[in-house]
Amino acid sequence: MTASRKVRFLKNFIINRDDTYTVQSRNGVHTRIPEPLTEQVLLRHVAGEITVGAYQLNKSNEVKWxxxxxxxxxxxxxxxxxxxxxxxxxxxxxxxxxxxxxxxxxxxx
Structure with a gap:
C-alpha cells in the first residue's frame, strides 16, 4: 500500500478530528499540537519519522471507532x-x- 493510500485510510476510517493532534516524544510523552493534522504530517507518520496521535472524539463528542x-x-x-x-x-x-x-x-x- 502506498503512503498516500495509507494516509487516505487513516483520514477516512481512523481520524475523527483534524484541528489538533499529538506528537510522541522520544520518552513516550504525547504533546498536543494545536494545529491542523495535515496530509504532510500524516505522511511523516506513515514514513516512521514521527509518531502522531489523533483524538478519538470529535467536537460533537462522536467517535468513528x-x-x-x-x-x-x-x-x-x-x-x-x-x-x-x-x-x-x-x-x-x-x-x-x-x-x-x-x-x-x-x-x-
Whole structure:
C-alpha cells in the first residue's frame, strides 16, 4: 500500500478530528499540537519519522471507532468474552458488520 493510500485510510476510517493532534516524544510523552493534522504530517507518520496521535472524539463528542482491549493474561475466558462483545455490537444493528473487527496479537491461536 502506498503512503498516500495509507494516509487516505487513516483520514477516512481512523481520524475523527483534524484541528489538533499529538506528537510522541522520544520518552513516550504525547504533546498536543494545536494545529491542523495535515496530509504532510500524516505522511511523516506513515514514513516512521514521527509518531502522531489523533483524538478519538470529535467536537460533537462522536467517535468513528472504539476498541475493547482483552488481554488473555487478564481475562479468564478471552475467546468467549470477545465473542460476546462482537455479538452485542452486531445484534442491535448499531454498527455495520464490517466495522467490527477482532485483533488478537497476544492470543496464541
Amino acid at each position: 472504539f476498541v475493547f482491549d482483552i488481554d488473555p493474561g487478564q481475562v479468564s475466558h478471552p475467546r468467549e468474552t470477545a465473542k460476546s462483545l462482537i455479538k452485542a455490537c452486531l445484534e442491535k444493528k448499531r454498527f455495520p458488520e464490517n466495522a467490527v473487527r477482532l485483533e488478537a496479537s497476544r492470543y496464541p491461536d
